[in-house]
Amino acid sequence: xxxxxxxxxxxxxxxxxxxxxxxxxxxxxxxxxxxxxxxxxxxxxxxxxxxxxxxxxxxxxxxxxxxxxxxxxxxxxxxxxxxxxxxxxxxxxxxxxxxxxxxxxxxxxxxxxxxxxxxxxxxxxxx
Numbered sequence: 001x002x003x004x005x006x007x008x009x010x011x012x013x014x015x016x017x018x019x020x021x022x023x024x025x026x027x028x029x030x031x032x033x034x035x036x037x038x039x040x041x042x043x044x045x046x047x048x049x050x051x052x053x054x055x056x057x058x059x060x061x062x063x064x065x066x067x068x069x070x071x072x073x074x075x076x077x078x079x080x081x082x083x084x085x086x087x088x089x090x091x092x093x094x095x096x097x098x099x100x101x102x103x104x105x106x107x108x109x110x111x112x113x114x115x116x117x118x119x120x121x122x123x124x125x126x127x
Contacts, residue, residue, distance in 0.1 A: 002044070004090035006077035011054035013079065015044045015086065022088060022097045025124070026112070027104040033069055033078050034087075037112035040099060041085040049080065 002015040019042035030039030051058070059073040067082030080086045088095070102114055106122040114120065 002042070002086070002095055003092050004079070004086065005092060006054075006057075006072035006075055006079055006090065008072060008075035008077065010057045010074045011072045011077075011079060012052045013086075013090075014050050014052055015048050016050065017045060017048040019044050019086070019095060019097060022095070022099045023124075024099050024102045024118070025085075025104050026102060026108040027124075028107050029066065029069070029081075030104075031107075031109055033081075034089075037109045038102070039078075040088040041081075042088050042091075042095060042097070043084055044086055046083040049083070049086070 001017070002019065003013070005012045021043040022040065024038045024040050026038045031037060033039065054072070057073050059071050061069045061071070069078060069081040071078045077090065078087050079090055099118060101119045101121055103121045103124040105114070105120045
């Protein structure tokens with residue numbers, strides 16, 4: 001089981017099960033949402049994801065053609081998007097898995113540098 005929370009701790013969640021994939025995503029939405037060169041996300045089954053505290057604090061940002069991003073209305077902390085990808089930085093303990101690839105590198109910030117030897121994929125899912 002995975003557990004996590006937003007920055008202020010107002011929203012808490014658990015995942016009944018394990019993540020199936022952890023990747024570094026370089027899409028512009030992850031860059032802008034997190035304010036960094038990439039986001040690190042874990043794929044989970046939507047039916048395994050459960051908000052355990054602060055459901056009333058959730059804010060959904062929807063943009064045509066993209067999956068919704070969900071954050072805490074109080075602190076702005078991004079929690080998950082697409083009902084499938086949780087933000088790895090919100091976990092409260094080691095998930096027992098590590099990133100296996102960089103995805104969406106076709107959209108990588110021009111100032112960002114990948115310094116590891118993980119596989120790199122221009123899009124997602126990897127082709």
